[in-house]
Amino acid sequence: MSADLWPRVCEELRIVIGQDAFSHWIDPLQFRGCEDGVARLAAPTPFIGNWVSQHYGERIQKLICKSGTPVVRLDFTVLDQRMARAPAVPANSEKPARYAGAAAQAPVATSIVRPADTELPGSPLDPKYKFDNFVVGKPNELAHAAARRVSEPGPVTFNPLFLYGGVGLGKTHLMHAIAWQIQETQPEARVLYLSAEQFMYRFVQALRFKDMHGFKQLFRSVDVLMVDDVQFIGGKDSTQEEFFHTFNALVDQGRQIVITSDRPPNEIQGIEDRIISRLQSGLVVDVHPTDYELRLGILQSKAEAQARLHPGIEVDHGIFEYLAMRISSNVRVLEGALTRLFAFASLVGRRIDMEMAQECLSDILRASERKVTIDEIIRKVAEHYNVRMADLLGPRRARSVSRPRQVAMFLSKNLTTKSLPEIGRRFGGRDHTTVIHAVKKVEELRTIDAQISDDVELLRRMLEA
Numbered sequence: 001m002s003a004d005l006w007p008r009v010c011e012e013l014r015i016v017i018g019q020d021a022f023s024h025w026i027d028p029l030q031f032r033g034c035e036d037g038v039a040r041l042a043a044p045t046p047f048i049g050n051w052v053s054q055h056y057g058e059r060i061q062k063l064i065c066k067s068g069t070p071v072v073r074l075d076f077t078v079l080d081q082r083m084a085r086a087p088a089v090p091a092n093s094e095k096p097a098r099y100a101g102a103a104a105q106a107p108v109a110t111s112i113v114r115p116a117d118t119e120l121p122g123s124p125l126d127p128k129y130k131f132d133n134f135v136v137g138k139p140n141e142l143a144h145a146a147a148r149r150v151s152e153p154g155p156v157t158f159n160p161l162f163l164y165g166g167v168g169l170g171k172t173h174l175m176h177a178i179a180w181q182i183q184e185t186q187p188e189a190r191v192l193y194l195s196a197e198q199f200m201y202r203f204v205q206a207l208r209f210k211d212m213h214g215f216k217q218l219f220r221s222v223d224v225l226m227v228d229d230v231q232f233i234g235g236k237d238s239t240q241e242e243f244f245h246t247f248n249a250l251v252d253q254g255r256q257i258v259i260t261s262d263r264p265p266n267e268i269q270g271i272e273d274r275i276i277s278r279l280q281s282g283l284v285v286d287v288h289p290t291d292y293e294l295r296l297g298i299l300q301s302k303a304e305a306q307a308r309l310h311p312g313i314e315v316d317h318g319i320f321e322y323l324a325m326r327i328s329s330n331v332r333v334l335e336g337a338l339t340r341l342f343a344f345a346s347l348v349g350r351r352i353d354m355e356m357a358q359e360c361l362s363d364i365l366r367a368s369e370r371k372v373t374i375d376e377i378i379r380k381v382a383e384h385y386n387v388r389m390a391d392l393l394g395p396r397r398a399r400s401v402s403r404p405r406q407v408a409m410f411l412s413k414n415l416t417t418k419s420l421p422e423i424g425r426r427f428g429g430r431d432h433t434t435v436i437h438a439v440k441k442v443e444e445l446r447t448i449d450a451q452i453s454d455d456v457e458l459l460r461r462m463l464e465a
């Protein structure tokens with residue numbers, strides 16, 4: 001089953017049943033996957049589940065079949081509205097009620113509701129965030145390997161696993177991937193994934209309703225506890241205290257803990273030393289900022305999914321390279337840019353070329369513009385290759401100066417908004433076709449020559465800094 005199965009089914013459904021009905025009935029559903037001929041869906045209320053099953057069940061089933069995944073039945077569960085879902089059901093709660101939503105069968109009465117007492121404290125897991133669609137590169141290699149390891153069965157090797165790094169670098173994605181993976185390979189394991197804020201919220205609720213016993217029992221009954229964005233716990237003394245106890249209890253029982261944060265343990269504000277040292281006691285892994293290669297890989301992988309959503313859209317050569325070069329802030333922005341490009345192209349029925357990309361993404365490109373000047377580029381490139389600036393601008397054609405010159409032109413094209421003729425002029429009055437040739441040459445070399453690729457990335461970083 002491909003990851004975009006559900007988005008594709010949705011696209012078609014939206015057309016068939018209209019936007020209104022779609023927003024009302026289909027949008028609120030969560031697709032949980034297909035297995036053994038059964039497609040599993042979760043609805044926010046039994047009523048919605050029944051309605052969809054009755055009115056659209058057959059159509060959904062057919063669309064899923066059409067996209068190559070044979071299913072004979074749809075199975076609806078009820079989504080826990082408050083927290084949607086923990087990947088596994090805690091020991092002290094009953095299983096969520098299932099009501100058969102067979103496409104061909106009459107739906108059962110709406111009164112079969114999920115028991116009210118099963119307040120699962122987890123957050124919903126995003127079906128897009130799995131290991132399958134996580135692109136691995138140098139900057140996240142270690143984090144990925146560690147995440148893989150903790151999702152394997154067997155004794156706990158490092159506890160906790162502490163992942164930290166800047167916004168949008170894939171920490172949450174990795175956490176969800178761990179949860180999905182464990183859920184799939186060890187269905188009996190109780191995995192609890194939640195944000196630090198939800199942990200706090202639960203804690204405060206427990207205090208207010210005098211149910212600390214229930215709170216403790218619940219949190220201490222899990223096999224894997226994952227707390228996302230733990231930096232938010234800083235400064236909240238009583239929550240911290242409780243977190244610390246929960247943490248210790250679980251570690252003592254050999255349960256796995258995974259934590260993420262936007263900074264390393266010792267830099268979290270307002271957190272006690274004993275907690276810092278606890279957080280550091282396992283494996284602390286830094287998720288590094290993306291590099292050009294990784295961004296390009298991510299773009300290519302996400303573009304495949306987009307291309308399936310918007311079939312027939314053509315993308316000019318060099319567009320992804322350009323975006324990977326220009327948008328270095330974070331992956332979320334990169335993803336947003338791609339989604340917008342494809343949506344725009346499909347709306348206006350155009351191919352994605354450079355002009356269109358620049359126009360459509362002007363705000364994003366402007367925001368990540370680094371105000372690098374051609375002079376700076378020439379200076380840095382000359383330094384890096386140990387050639388004279390005058391030679392870069394002059395007529396010499398020896399490889400030892402022509403290659404650096406081409407790199408400098410390439411960087412000028414990619415890091416500034418200067419036009420090709422303007423760049424040509426600044427490089428000793430050269431023609432714009434020379435600049436085009438240089439840009440193409442470097443683009444090509446970068447894919448086959450690791451040295452050039454490293455040089456370009458290094459220079460780009462230095463110029464950006």
Ligand code: ADP
Nearest residue numbers: 133134135167168169170171172173298331332
């Ligand atoms: P963080 O939690 O570190 O702020 P997220 O996990 O929310 O970041 O990632 C932001 C977006 O970027 C998500 O949509 C995620 O799927 C995507 N993303 C980040 N890194 C990768 C990667 N290596 N491969 C594929 N997608 C990624």
Ligand code: MG
Nearest residue numbers: 171172173228
């Ligand atoms: Mg996150």
